[in-house]
Amino acid sequence: MALSFSDQSSLPEGGASLEEVHETVETSEKKGFWRKLMAFVGPAYLVSVGYMDPGNWATDLAGGSQFGYKLIWVLLMSNLIALLLQSLSARLGIVRRRDLAQASRESYPKLINYFLYFLAEVAIAATDLAEVVGMAIGLQLLFDLPLLIGVSITVLDTFLFLFLQRLGIRKMEAFILALIGVIGLSFLIEVVLARPEPAEVAKGFIPSLPNEQALYIAIGIIGATVMPHNLYLHSALVQTRKIRRTPRKMREALRFNVIDSLVALNLAFLVNAAILVLAAATFFQSGMFHVAEIQDAHQLLERFLGTQWAPILFAVALIAAGQSSTITGTLAGQIVMEGYLNLRLQPWLRRLITRLIAIVPAFLVIWLMGEEETGPLLVLSQVVLSLQLGFAIIPLIHFVSDPITMGTMVINRGVKILAWVSALIIVVLNAKLTYEEISAWMVAAGDQAIWLWLTVVPLAVFAGGVLLYITFQPLFQPQRKPYSHMPHGGDRPLVHLPELHYRRIAIALDFSSVDPYVLQHALSQGEPHTEYLLIHVVETVGALVMGRTIRDLETATDRQYLEAYAEQLKEKGYKVHFKLGYGSPKTAIADLAQEWAADLLVMGGHGHRLFKDILFGTTIEDVRHRVTMPVLVVREP
Structure with missing residues (x-):
């Protein structure tokens, strides 16, 4: 019987999105609605933190203080668009087993x-720029x-990301959910006050736009809410769930992911609405129409709300928002680099590069223009995000x-119409803003x-x-041949494999408990005529300085062993040599x-992780890159 969905639902050739956590969460064995739902809950919460990062705070504060409650409808519209687009992103990952970057690479x-x-x-x-500035402001406000x-x-949060990544996707999701709880509780208290x-x-x-500044x-609110990197992220995160590739199970997965998105993104909407309402109820009502700076809002909250806890809760929530968003931003960076370029970097290196790219402009703006420019910088970062949206949304819809x-x-047709209307709204608003900004620059x-x-004009x-090309390309060009997602190419014909x-x-x-297992595996690879060389390295300071001329007790003992x-x-009949x-x-x-x-080189592996690797180094990795022969690594059972 023919499958009712495309055979492209198989994994991309040679590589999966976020391969280290791909299909690591079992869902098919769960019984009952709630147990199944909990198995799928998680990806949307990681996505939702991008909807309540410090960049959102800046746009929400600016909107609430300048226009009161008049822009709440923009938040609601943005949230509805986000729900639609994130569900489409999840559908792409579940059905085609591609993230948005991989699908783009296959198509353009x-x-x-x-x-x-x-x-x-x-x-x-x-x-990341918004997260860097937000974290720095939070640290300033508290300490x-x-x-x-x-x-x-903020560079140091690279180590937190590495630690969480080694714990697995479920623990990372739990950590993010805890931070979301801190943010939500803080603003619930603030709004009540x-x-x-x-x-x-x-x-x-009720929709209205009072003026051009609105x-x-x-x-900026749209860019802060419907974020391009979240579309890449969601299409990859849903693939951490292992599901059976049958139409019924896939529809079930789609349904549970829609529920996950509905709850998580509505929580994000409530947080953003709370920030805007807080700014409107305190600053706008008091005639303070230009409180876009997070620092100003923090200083004024105690005066307006009458409690010292208000600014403390504000700062704690700000740090939680920045820290949670920076983790998901790193994952998104990994996804787009691997998907578009077939290039994989070590997570810590990828994180460090992303963080430095964000730190440099933030550092320069604060150093050259002063701390008072951080508010406009945050709003600008969200407008930049909005300008990117069409380039992610249109391919996704296709x-x-x-x-x-x-x-x-x-x-279906109804969803398609809603998706294209959403894309049209975003593209038209951005085109209008781009035209007006360039015109203003020309005059100035x-x-x-x-x-x-x-x-600027040729770039625009x-x-x-x-x-226009990505919008109309599918109408005129047949489907392109899929690319391999394997960084070093795809599979090869196995015609002749000699022994x-x-x-x-x-x-x-190394004279440890793993030695017998290393010898066992090494001897199993040989034949009667094979020769063996036993190697041990003396690591004392004297050996490092004096080399072969060292004559200390440890060297003599190691030689005896x-x-x-x-x-x-x-x-036992083996041909054996040894060298120190x-x-x-x-x-x-x-x-x-x-x-x-x-x-062949056979070595023992001790399973060092994270901090031990930092302290003791990774001998196997360095040796592997220095030798030309195969390396067999043996772990103690």
């Missing part, structure tokens, strides 16, 4: 993919640290509307406007051309194995 030419990748990285950098020091400290007028709040749901803030790749899971530049015509025209015969096997020993191993093996190395095992083991022209 290289030039278009490079440009889309560049925009995705800009969006992630803008997101009175200068912003420049706070910005520098502010006592807003319900009738005025209700009027805020449009700028509204677009992918989930394609009956060839989605089969019976393709979205005067005689120097020629430089804008030579730089090229971006517009790319947007391997190892004639010279080097064995690295190595000779004892060699004699035992010779008695001196100094760093990373170089000595590799050098001795290479000099002896070994066909």
Whole structure:
């Protein structure tokens, strides 16, 4: 019987999105509605933190203080659009087993993919910029640290991300959920203390844009709510759940993910609405129409709400928002880099690069222009995010509307219309803002406007051309041949695989409990004629300085142990040699194995993790990159 969905639901050739956690959460064995729902709950909460990061705070505070409750409808519209688009993103990941970057790579030419990748990285950098500034402000508010020091400290959260990643996706989700709880509880208390007028709040749901500045803030709110990197992130996170590839199970997975998104994103909406309502009920009602700075809001809350706990709760929630968002931003960066470029970096390196890209502009703005410019910088970062949205939304709609790749899971006409209307609203608002901003720059530049015509205008025209291309390309071009997602290519025909015969096997020993297992595996790889070289490295300071001329007690003892191993093996009929190395095992083991022209190197692995790797180093990784022969790593059972 033919499958009712596309055979492209199989894994991408050679690699899965977020491969280290791909399908690590079992769902098919859960019985009962609530147990099944809890198995699927999680991805949307990781996504939702991007909807309540410090960038949202800046736009919500600016909107509430300048226009009272009049922009609440923008928050609601943004949230409804976000619900729709995030559900489409989850559908893409569940049905096609592709994240948005992988699907784009399969569908567009290289030039278009490079440009889309560049925009995705800009969006992630803008997101991280908001998180860096928000975290620094939170640290300043709680501990009175200068912003420049706070910005520098945010580099250290790289280690927190590494720690959480090693614990697994479920524990990372639990950590994020705890931070969301801190944010939600803090603002629930703040709103209760502010006592807003319900009738005025209700009027805020009637659409209106009082002036051009309201449009700028509204677009910032949209960019802060419907974030491009979240579309990439959600399409990958849903693939951490292992589901059976049957139509019934896939529909069940789609249903539970919609519930997950509905609850998580509505919580994010309530947090954003609480910030805007708080600003409207305190600052706007008091005639303070320009409180866009988070620091100003923090200082004024105690005066308006009459309790010292108000600013403390505000700062704690700000740090929780920044810390949770930075984790999901790192995951999104990994997804777009692997999906578009087939390039994988170590998580700590990827995190450090992303964080430095965000820190440099934040550091320069604070240093050159002063701490008072952080508010406009946060709002600008969210407007930049909004400008990227069309380049992520339009491909997503095309992918989930394609009956060839989605089969019976393709979205229906009603959902498609709503999706395109959402995309049209966002693109038109952004086009209007872009035109007005460039026109204002032209007027301000005067005689120097020629430089804008030579730089900014061509870039805007090229971006517009790319947007038109990805919008209409599926109508005129047949489906492209899928790319391999494997960084080093796809599979190869296995025509002739000759047997391997190892004639010279080097064995690295460290006189620990793993040695017998290392010897056992090494001997099992050999044949009667195979020769073996036992290697041990003396790591004392004296050995590092004096090398082979060292004559201390440890060197003599190590030589005796190595000779004892060699004699035992010779008695069993094996051809065995032994050599001592001196100094760093990373170089000595590799050098001795290479000099002896070994066909295979066998080493013991002790399973060091994170901090032990930092303290003791990763010998196996360094040796593996220094030698030309295969390396077999043996762990103690």
